[in-house]
Amino acid sequence: MGMKQRQESILEELASAQELDALQAAIENLRDLFGADHMVYHWVNADGDQYGCGTYSPEWVENYVSQDYLRVDPVIVGCYQRFHPVDWKRLDWSSKAARTFQKEAIEHGVGNQGFSVPIRGPNGQFALFTVSHNCDDDTWAEFTEKHRRDLILIAHEFNNKALEFEPNRSPEQSRALSPREVDAMTLLAVGYSRAQVADTLSISEHTLRVYIESARFKLGALNTTHAVARAMSRGLIVV
Amino acid sequence: MGMKQRQESILEELASAQELDALQAAIENLRDLFGADHMVYHWVNADGDQYGCGTYSPEWVENYVSQDYLRVDPVIVGCYQRFHPVDWKRLDWSSKAARTFQKEAIEHGVGNQGFSVPIRGPNGQFALFTVSHNCDDDTWAEFTEKHRRDLILIAHEFNNKALEFEPNRSPEQSRALSPREVDAMTLLAVGYSRAQVADTLSISEHTLRVYIESARFKLGALNTTHAVARAMSRGLIVV
DNA sequence: TTTCAACTCCCCCAAAATAGTGAGGGGCGG
């Protein structure tokens, strides 16, 4: 069976799987198929839930979360602001925190080369699909060039499957805001005070307050700032 | 030249293009290549800016925007909440508004079948890549099954290119926030009050205020909510 | 038809955030 066919069959198996474990199985198979040191899929959503699967050593994963490297890792920060898949070499590793992180990662066998595909879903969901390896630059360039397309599609399939299992799907939480509520949230997000928003929308401030409060309620937010943050990260408003 | 090769060459040309017009040219070529009635790429994001290119008739496009169909179109509302590409048949066309919209769309030659790929970028950017055609269900099922993968990749390439031209790259991309400022913004974004944030960070509320104000200053924000919104949309904090 | 969600308006008062001033110590690069 050729590589294409095997890749195809792994993805088909993944697509028809009923359990989250299938992701872990599929990623191991794909890692072997591509002959890379590691392959990892990882997502975070607006409420801080996360899920990951992959072939990194348990020690490294534990270390990563316990050190809160999510906020340091240049792969995360870099990909969060980009759309296209990115080679780790092109990220900013200049800060001291990044350098120590990098050193530690390599010590844990992560590999000196990496390629990460950022993927975004509804409600501010953000995921990364990463392949890492230990080799020289030329070999890696050849690898990424050859497999770029496939990796994007695989990332897509993984995220698709992962979203099926996402617990945060209650209709209560993802209920859309009404048009006026969207207006209110949007204007608040661009810095208007309640008075200014009310003026802009040509309604009384009292009325505006009703919208803000109902939006807050729908979003399960504790205050206006929280409501705006949630509305943004869930993609309900565009700022 | 086979279909694969032509597709490849169109995408390569697109990738190396320096002007936005290239998107329009590429989409026309791809439409012809796939033998579909229409192909459209369209994105919305910051400040309500939008850009679209495609092969719909100018009358239909004008009608669409003037009627504000963006808020009615089941393709938009449906895809906005999904991740995977979707066949138009699987969307909810039951509301009255949707039915009249559908009728009008078909009258404008949009086609009775459609397949749309939602794509999301940083900062809440949302784009749709759509192929539409006039044919029976079986023919369309075969078409989408055959080209699904390619359409996802094409959507990805289009969005990648479109983002290059996005004007939303403010020159005064002020210096990054300090660690404490990031802490403050992050906790505020998850709904903590100033008192709670100060408590969490084990500093006085007075000190916290200094961070919030300096963050506000750096971000050019008018108030805390605005600052958090900007920090989020610039990817400075991860919530 | 009835119900329900959205939109609009009003009061009062307590709590929280903002604005205007400060000040001092630590670290890092030119």
Added chain:
DNA sequence: CCGCCCCTCACTATTTTGGGGGAGTTGAAA
């Protein structure tokens, strides 16, 4: 060494929000 940024703390006064009440209209869906 000096400037610059980061971290830490304090006071007072004013403005803005939040929480608790209600109440009426419209339009669309069940």
